[in-house]
Amino acid sequence: MRPRPPSERDFTSFLRSPAVASRVGLALGICFGLAFLTGLYSHWQQNPDAWFPPPTRPVWGYRLTQGLHVASGTAAIPLLLVKLWTVYPKLFAALPDLRKPRAALLNALERGSIAVLVASGIFMLATGIANSAQWYPWSFTFRLTHYALAWVAIGALVVHIMVKLPLIRGALGADIDSTENDRPGTAHRASGMTRRGLVGTAYAAAAVAVLSTAGATVPLLRKVSVFGVRSGDGPGGIPINRSARAARVTALATAGDYTLVVANGDREVEVDLDRLTSMRRHTYDLPIACVEGWSAQGTWAGPRIRDLMALVDAPEGADVVVRSLQPSGPYTTTLLPGNFAAADNTLLATHLSGERLSIDHGFPCRVIAPNRPGVLQTKWVARLEVRT
Ligand SMILES: Nc1nc2c(c(=O)[nH]1)N[C@H]1C(S)=C(S)[C@@H](COP(=O)(O)O)O[C@H]1N2
Numbered sequence: 001m002r003p004r005p006p007s008e009r010d011f012t013s014f015l016r017s018p019a020v021a022s023r024v025g026l027a028l029g030i031c032f033g034l035a036f037l038t039g040l041y042s043h044w045q046q047n048p049d050a051w052f053p054p055p056t057r058p059v060w061g062y063r064l065t066q067g068l069h070v071a072s073g074t075a076a077i078p079l080l081l082v083k084l085w086t087v088y089p090k091l092f093a094a095l096p097d098l099r100k101p102r103a104a105l106l107n108a109l110e111r112g113s114i115a116v117l118v119a120s121g122i123f124m125l126a127t128g129i130a131n132s133a134q135w136y137p138w139s140f141t142f143r144l145t146h147y148a149l150a151w152v153a154i155g156a157l158v159v160h161i162m163v164k165l166p167l168i169r170g171a172l173g174a175d176i177d178s179t180e181n182d183r184p185g186t187a188h189r190a191s192g193m194t195r196r197g198l199v200g201t202a203y204a205a206a207a208v209a210v211l212s213t214a215g216a217t218v219p220l221l222r223k224v225s226v227f228g229v230r231s232g233d234g235p236g237g238i239p240i241n242r243s244a245r246a247a248r249v250t251a252l253a254t255a256g257d258y259t260l261v262v263a264n265g266d267r268e269v270e271v272d273l274d275r276l277t278s279m280r281r282h283t284y285d286l287p288i289a290c291v292e293g294w295s296a297q298g299t300w301a302g303p304r305i306r307d308l309m310a311l312v313d314a315p316e317g318a319d320v321v322v323r324s325l326q327p328s329g330p331y332t333t334t335l336l337p338g339n340f341a342a343a344d345n346t347l348l349a350t351h352l353s354g355e356r357l358s359i360d361h362g363f364p365c366r367v368i369a370p371n372r373p374g375v376l377q378t379k380w381v382a383r384l385e386v387r388t
């Protein structure tokens with residue numbers, strides 16, 4: 001006998017039902033929506049040419065939004081797996097009658113949006129997870145690709161929800177064990193697991209996934225966070241993202257003749273180490289909040305960027321370009337929008353936890369500004385200049 005492809009009716013489990021799919025799907029949709037919004041915010045934060053700059057307050061803002069971004073993406077992984085398992089038989093559903101164009105069109109739209117949604121959704125979660133583990137096994141730029149595909153995924157999700165709305169409403173409105181929305185061929189014998197059990201397990205798996213990674217940003221969870229990518233160890237209680245050695249900056253950062261250059265057009269002032277550390281020092285508790293999801297609070301001290309820019313009579317509120325001693329790499333030049341450059345708590349930190357900054361945290365000095373992605377907290381600063 002020739003084997004035949006499976007048909008929808010071969011899948012008889014009553015767990016694979018709209019009742020389960022809509023409940024798990026609702027949670028998944030919330031995760032995708034939250035990840036999308038917090039992702040847009042992060043993208044805006046990192047875009048130096050944004051129409052208007054992000055606010056400098058609350059200082060923990062980015063720590064919260066990026067923590068939520070990574071947590072919602074993490075929670076989405078088990079939910080997506082359960083959702084795909086639940087709806088898998090629909091892949092083998094009979095094709096619509098082409099003599100009914102309206103139904104055929106809707107069906108094509110439905111299948112097309114699902115294909116795009118599944119592919120882009122898996123891409124988003126896979127690249128996100130790899131990124132939060134600091135693994136970049138690709139040659140495209142992560143941020144732009146992750147951002148572009150986010151629009152594709154959210155667009156496909158909106159189409160999917162619109163097409164399915166009547167079924168979603170019916171399934172969510174009815175009791176979870178109601179059979180009225182079930183696929184044809186569903187068997188109603190009790191099997192080992194109930195629908196409630198499966199949905200509860202999916203939610204619990206999502207919660208476990210979040211708790212086992214969230215210690216990277218919530219210190220209280222560190223003990224249960226067995227898969228947390230960052231421990232929270234490191235000088236001054238702050239993890240080290242890229243070490244001085246990895247950035248090939250050790251010799252330059254420890255050179256005896258180091259001077260910081262502050263520039264406003266042609267006007268330049270050289271600030272040597274003695275002068276830098278004898279300037280009026282301010283102390284603030286501010287987090288480093290990495291886009292990869294980990295974050296940690298530190299007690300930073302150093303001169304205000306504002307006071308340094310005043311040495312060259314920079315206009316108040318001017319944008320400042322920050323250049324690192326680091327010879328190459330994506331974070332060697334960053335932009336401090338004027339509102340950040342002018343803020344009281346934007347420092348060129350020379351100290352962490354009362355001690356001189358360690359080489360891996362950016363010795364001789366680094367930018368620490370409130371409510372900013374970690375990637376913009378430039379280490380081993382060589383030059384501050386007014387943007388022209
Ligand atoms: N010059 C330079 N600055 C940098 C980086 C870098 O690679 N080079 N990494 C950034 C990133 S991604 C983060 S999260 C923070 C981490 O700072 P930390 O290593 O002191 O924790 O530094 C930022 N500053």
Ligand SMILES: [Mo]
Pocket residue numbers: 241289290291292374375
């Ligand atoms: Mo980072």
